[in-house]
Amino acid sequence: MRIWRSVLCVVLCLSVVLGTAIFFTSCNNTGGGGVDEGTRAEMIEAEKSKTFQVMRSGIDRSNTENPVVQAMDEFEKTYGRKIDFVTCGYDEWTQKVMASIASGSPIAVVNGSEYEFPLYAMKKYAQPIDGLVNMDSEHISKPISDLFLYQGKHYVAAYQGAGEPLIIYYNKTMFENEGVDDPRDLYDRKEWTFDKFKEIAMKFTKDTNGDGQYDQWGLCCWYQWVFFGGAAASVCKINDEGLFELNMDNNPALIEALEFLQSGYHTDQWRGLEGSDIYTSFYQQKNAMLNEFTWAGNTILKAKEEGQFAFDVGAVAFPYGNNNPDRLNYCFLQGFSILNGCATPYSAGALIDIIVEKMSISTAEQQKELPEDWVSHYKELADRPFNSSMPDNAIDGGKTLCAAVGGGMNIQQALETYKPVYEALIKDANVIPTDKVEHDFTTIDLDFTGGSMEGVLKAGEHESLSVAIEGDCLAAKSDVYAVNGDLDLFKLDKAKYPMWGYKAYKVTFEYKVDEIPADISVYKFTMKREGINGSMSTFTPDASAIGAWQTGEVTISGLADNEALELVVTASYAGNIYLKNIKVEEIEQ
Numbered sequence: 001m002r003i004w005r006s007v008l009c010v011v012l013c014l015s016v017v018l019g020t021a022i023f024f025t026s027c028n029n030t031g032g033g034g035v036d037e038g039t040r041a042e043m044i045e046a047e048k049s050k051t052f053q054v055m056r057s058g059i060d061r062s063n064t065e066n067p068v069v070q071a072m073d074e075f076e077k078t079y080g081r082k083i084d085f086v087t088c089g090y091d092e093w094t095q096k097v098m099a100s101i102a103s104g105s106p107i108a109v110v111n112g113s114e115y116e117f118p119l120y121a122m123k124k125y126a127q128p129i130d131g132l133v134n135m136d137s138e139h140i141s142k143p144i145s146d147l148f149l150y151q152g153k154h155y156v157a158a159y160q161g162a163g164e165p166l167i168i169y170y171n172k173t174m175f176e177n178e179g180v181d182d183p184r185d186l187y188d189r190k191e192w193t194f195d196k197f198k199e200i201a202m203k204f205t206k207d208t209n210g211d212g213q214y215d216q217w218g219l220c221c222w223y224q225w226v227f228f229g230g231a232a233a234s235v236c237k238i239n240d241e242g243l244f245e246l247n248m249d250n251n252p253a254l255i256e257a258l259e260f261l262q263s264g265y266h267t268d269q270w271r272g273l274e275g276s277d278i279y280t281s282f283y284q285q286k287n288a289m290l291n292e293f294t295w296a297g298n299t300i301l302k303a304k305e306e307g308q309f310a311f312d313v314g315a316v317a318f319p320y321g322n323n324n325p326d327r328l329n330y331c332f333l334q335g336f337s338i339l340n341g342c343a344t345p346y347s348a349g350a351l352i353d354i355i356v357e358k359m360s361i362s363t364a365e366q367q368k369e370l371p372e373d374w375v376s377h378y379k380e381l382a383d384r385p386f387n388s389s390m391p392d393n394a395i396d397g398g399k400t401l402c403a404a405v406g407g408g409m410n411i412q413q414a415l416e417t418y419k420p421v422y423e424a425l426i427k428d429a430n431v432i433p434t435d436k437v438e439h440d441f442t443t444i445d446l447d448f449t450g451g452s453m454e455g456v457l458k459a460g461e462h463e464s465l466s467v468a469i470e471g472d473c474l475a476a477k478s479d480v481y482a483v484n485g486d487l488d489l490f491k492l493d494k495a496k497y498p499m500w501g502y503k504a505y506k507v508t509f510e511y512k513v514d515e516i517p518a519d520i521s522v523y524k525f526t527m528k529r530e531g532i533n534g535s536m537s538t539f540t541p542d543a544s545a546i547g548a549w550q551t552g553e554v555t556i557s558g559l560a561d562n563e564a565l566e567l568v569v570t571a572s573y574a575g576n577i578y579l580k581n582i583k584v585e586e587i588e589q
Contacts (some may be wrong), residue, residue, distance in 0.1 A: 006091065013406040015193070015265065017452055018274055020267040021390070023361065023451060029243065030331040030451055034135075034136050035131065035132070035133070035134045035192065035349065035353075036131075036311060039278070039346075040349065043346035044079055044081075044346050044347050044350060044507065045341065046307055046463070047087070047344045047346060047347050048080075048081050050344050050346050051084050051105075051343065051344075052082070052108055052343075052348075053083075053084045053085075053086055053091075053105075053107040053108050053110060053342075054072060054083050054084070054085055054086065054107070054110075054348075054351065055086035055088050055096060055108040055109070055110050055111075055340055055349060056068045056088075056096070056109075056111050057088045057089065057090050057093045057111060058088070058089065058096075060161040061085045061086075061087070061271075064268075066233060067355070067358035067359050067361070067362040068358070068359070071351060071354040071355040071357075071359075072085065072351065072488050074188050074354050074358075074485035075347075075350065075351045076353055078349065078354075078558050079347070079586070080121065080467040082125060082349070083351070085238055086107060086134050087126060093110075093111075095220065095536065096249070097110055097125070097339070097559050099504075100257075100339065101125055101339065101341070102502050102557065103502070104341075105209050105343070106125075106336060106339035106340065106341045106342045107342065108339065108342040108343070108344045108345070108347065108348040109336060109337070109338060109348045109351055109352060109355075110336070110337055110338075111334060111335070111337070111429050112126065112148075112155070112318070112332075112334070112335055112336065112337035113332075113333055113334040114332065114333040114387050114389040114390050114393070115331040115389060115393055115397075116337075116389075117148050117150070117155055117337075117390060117393070118148075118150040118155070118157060118390060118393075118395070119393050119394060120155065120337070121150035121151075121153075122150065122157045122243070122244075122418060122429075122430075124340050124573070125339060125340060126155050126156075126337045126339055126340055127155070127338055127339070127340040127341075127342075127345070127382045128153035128154060129155060129156070129157055129226060129337070129338055129349065129352070130153055130154050130374075131349075132338060132345055132346060132348065132349030132352075133154075133157045133338075133349045133352045133353060133356075134349075134353050135154055135157065137353065137356060137357070137461075138160075138482065139159055139160055139356045139357045139359075139361075139397050140157060140159065140160070140356060141158045141159060141162055141163060141382070142446055143162070143163065143382065143383050143384070143385050144158035144162050144163035144331070144333055144335070144382065144385055145157060145158040145335065147163075147333060147385055147387060147390065148333070149337065150238075150242065151242050155337060156333075156334075156336065156337050157296050157335050157336050157337075157352050157356055158189045158334070158335035159335065159355070159356040159357075159359040159360045160360040160363060161359070161360060161363030161364070161367070162294055162332060162333065162334050162359070162363075162376075163331040163332070163333055163382040163384075163385050164293045164294040164332045164382070165292055165293065165294055165317065165318075165330065165331045165378060165381035165382050165385075166226050166229055166291065166295065166317075166318045166329065166330040166332075167290075167291070167292060167293065167294055167297070167315050167316070167318070167378075167381075168183060168219075168289050168290070168312065168315070168316050168317070168318055168319070169282070169289065169290045169292065169297070169300055169313055169314070169315055170183055170288060170289045170290075170292075170294060170314045170315075170316065171282070171285060171287075171288050171311050171312075171313065172311065172312040172314050173311040173312060174204065174311070174312065175287065175288065175314075178203055178204065178288075180200055180203060182314065182385060183200075183314060183316040184314055184315075184373075184377075186190075186316075186473070187316050187317060190327075190467065191319070192316065192317065192319050192320060193319055193320055193322070194230060194231075194256070194260045194319050194320070194321045194322070197262055197319035197320065198260070198264075198268070198270065198378060200218065201217075201218025201219055201264070201268075201270035201271075201288075202218060202268060202270050202286070203576045204216060204217065204218040204266070204288040204289075204450070205217050205218050205269065205270045205272070206458035206575060208478075211289055214269060214272055215274070215286070215288055216272075216278050216285075216287070217269070217270055217271060217272030217273070217286065217287050218270040218271070218287065218288055218289060219264060219271045219272075219287060219289045219290070219291055220271070220272065220273045220278040220281045220282055220286070220287040220290050220291070220516070221271060221278060221292070222278055222288070222292075223291075223292075223386055224261055224265070224399070224402035224403065225328050225388065225389070225392075225397050225398050225402050226318070226404050227258075227260055227261040227264075227329070227389040227400055227402070228254070228257045228398065229318055229321075229329065229330020230257065230260065230318050230319055230320050230321050230324060230330070231253040231256045231257040231260070231321035231322075231323045231324050231389075231390065232253055232321075232323065232324040232326070232328045232386050233251065233253035233254040233256065233257040233321075233323065233563045234247060234254070234391045234392050234398070235247060235248060235254065235387035235388070235391075235392050235395060235398040235401060235422060236391040236392050236394055236395060236422070236426065237391050237512040238391055238434070239350050241431045242291060243393035243535050243578055244391065244426045244429050244430055245426070246419065246423055246426055247352075248415050248418075248419055248422070248424055250434075252323055253321065253323035253324070254323060255399040255411065256320065256321045256323050257403075258402075258411050258414075259411065260321065261402060261405055261406055262405050262406060262408070262411065264406075265405075265406035265407070266405075266407065272286075272287070272299070272441060273286075273287075274286035274287075278290055278292070279296075279299065279300070279303065280402070282300075282309075283309040284309075284310045285311070286307075291318065293331075293332045294300070294378050297315065297370050297374060297378075298366065298369060298370065300313055301313070301369070302306050306475070314380075315371075315373075315374045315377060316377070317329055317377070317381050317541060318330060323381070324527075325589055326384065327388035328384050328565040329382070329384055329385060330380040330386055330388070331381070331382055331385040331386065331387055332386060332387075333385070333387050333390075335356075336352045336355055336356070338352070347423045353403075357584050363424075364456075366413045376588045377554045378379045381385075382477070388550070392481050394425060394429035394430075394440075395421075395426065395429075396425070399485060400418060400421075401415070401418045401422075404417065404418070419479060436562070437501050437562040438502070439498075439500040439562075440496075441499065441503060441582065441586045443584065443585050443586070444492070444497050444499075444582070444583065444584035444585070445582075445583050446474075446581070447472075447581065447583040448469050448472055448473055448580055448588075450467070450476050451469050451470045453467075453468070453469055453474070454494060454496070455493045455496035455497050456490055456491075456492060456493070457490060457492075457493055458490055458491050459488035459489055459568050459569070459570075460478075460481075460488040460489060462478065462480055462481075462487060463485045464478050464479050465477070465478040465480070465481075465487065465489070466478065467489060467490045469568050470578065472580055473510075473577050473578045473579060474490070474575065474578070474580065474581040474582075475577075476489040476490055476569070476571070476576065476577050476578075476579075477576040478571075478576070479571070479576060481571045481573070482517040482518075482573060482574060482575055483517075483560070483573070485572055485573060486570055486571070486572045487571050487572075488568055488569075488570050489523075489569050489570060489571055489577075490565045490568075491566045491567060491569070492566055492584075493566065494564040494566040495564075495569070497530070497566075497584075498564035498565070499527055499564070499565045499566065499567055499584070500561075500564065500565065501527075501561030501562060501563070503557070503587075504555060504556070504586070504587040505527075505555065505556045505557070505584055505585065505586055505587060506553065506554075506555050506584070506585045506587050507537075507553065507554050507556065507567070507578050507582070507583070507584050508551070508552070508553045508581075508582075508583045508585075509551070509552050509553075509556070509576060509580070509582045509583070510549050510550070510551055510552070510579065510580050510581045511541065511545055511547055511550060511551075511552050511578060511579050511580075512545050512546070512547060512549050512550065512577075512579050513545050513546055513547075513575050513576065513578070513579050514543050514546070514575050514576045515546060515575045515576075516541055516543060516546065516574075516575065517573060517574065517575050518573045518574075520572070520573050521540065521541060521573050521574040521575065522539065522540050522571075522573070522574060523539045523540075523541070523569060523570065523571055523572070523574060523577065524536055524537070524538050524569070524571075524572065525537050525538075525539065525567065525568075525569055526556070526567070526568050526569075526570065527556055527565045527568075528562060528565060528566055528568050529563050529564075529565050529566070534544065534558055536556070537556050538554075539552055539554050540545075541574070543575070549580075555587065565582065
């Protein structure tokens with residue numbers, strides 16, 4: 001499983017982080033697919049006095065085997081200038097991008113994916129790359145890059161192999177033993193449909209030990225929203241004005257996808273899992289089929305080489321619904337972008353050209369380890385790409401809707417329930433970018449010795465959460481957030497203690513805890529506006545704070561917003577916490 005999957009659990013927050021607005025004037029002249037090399041050379045020379053920042057999450061510049069690192073090395077040698085590489089983990093990506101924009105010095109080159117676009121283009125966080133990047137290069141994937149078109153302009157350069165289709169990997173031995181047609185044959189005959197897939201999946205869904213419970217299933221998978229792909233469905237769409245628009249009413253493709261999802265997860269339960277890992281469940285033949293993106297192919301074949309299983313594996317597209325006559329395929333999408341307002345757009349374009357070439361070659365090398373028929377099938381599917389996360393990144397990708405339907409909620413009821421929720425998110429996403437406004441900030445000093453909680457509000461809705469003054473401190477207690485994950489504890493009333501966008505803050509405090517329930521216990525300090533997440537900073541309690549007061553400090557920055565914001569403190573797999581002498585100061589930039 002590729003590490004990109006770890007990002008999926010936090011992407012829910014990503015679309016709402018971008019609900020804020022800032023405007024920068026584009027610094028390039030857009031044009032056709034090619035690049036004027038004379039102009040580029042002249043402009044790169046003019047940019048040499050300016051800092052050229054590049055960020056690619058999850059890589060180390062010292063790793064000379066990485067194609068992006070190789071591209072940066074080649075650029076520095078070719079153009080005689082240094083790259084200021086920004087180290088970034090996957091979970092820090094959004095915060096660092098937004099912080100650079102808010103500071104007025106946007107990073108030049110960043111990796112971009114389906115989770116940021118078209119939102120980044122609409123909000124003017126990114127700029128068109130036509131005329132800066134050679135979009136006519138043989139190393140550019142035109143079908144994938146064209147999915148990143150917004151108002152007729154490209155915003156992401158996708159290399160060959162950047163679009164990774166959703167694949168059904170299947171146990172050929174189980175299919176042969178059950179006397180079921182090979183899925184690739186069904187695909188070739190255009191019979192690989194939702195109905196046929198369901199029929200086949202049910203054949204493999206069994207109670208093999210007679211205890212009344214299924215212990216073998218047709219399919220194992222992790223992601224629910226990818227079921228939209230088979231029907232070419234999405235919750236939202238982009239209208240002619242380039243704005244997000246809800247697409248839930250009278251949408252037969254969406255209904256078809258949700259019906260298929262509910263059949264697998266709830267009604268017929270042909271989607272199941274032994275344990276918590278889809279690979280292990282598949283290897284143990286608890287499932288006839290495994291659903292993942294193409295990055296799973298190398299993982300599966302390596303496991304076979306290591307002796308984790310012995311059966312032969314086939315690969316085929318995700319099945320198609322009646323509302324997808326063109327047989328479009330859900331693809332994970334990625335590439336490289338240029339942030340709007342950066343100081344070095346021409347250097348950025350030249351570097352992306354090199355990155356695209358290196359990444360294309362690297363991808364081709366990796367595919368040599370796969371069966372030729374898999375590689376040709378991957379390419380065929382990627383040439384007919386589809387991705388629901390792009391129109392749906394104004395909301396939450398449709399994940400909460402899918403979870404409700406997969407859990408058994410009536411589909412019409414689920415649509416009615418989430419329609420107003422999604423309408424509110426779309427309204428925020430469609431806010432027209434505005435110029436930055438400076439607001440004065442007054443240092444916040446919270447001293448609870450007087451027993452007053454004025455300006456401090458309970459944030460979570462769980463009935464067991466208690467937020468109250470105990471002596472000279474604020475005590476946040478609950479019996480649920482130690483095991484149930486994130487829970488908002490308390491927030492500062494923005495009417496009394498407003499915090500403002502385009503600023504960085506330092507929060508200092510004294511704290512103690514009753515216990516540290518887990519190695520992953522953490523508290524999160526976040527600036528929010530009406531539920532819209534901003535910059536987040538995490539704080540991990542020290543063991544020395546169990547029953548004894550210690551000092552803590554976090555910094556928060558990067559939220560681009562002209563509105564008053566509130567500071568919210570959240571607990572994740574944590575215990576009771578006591579805080580006093582909370583101070584919030586602006587960091588001068």
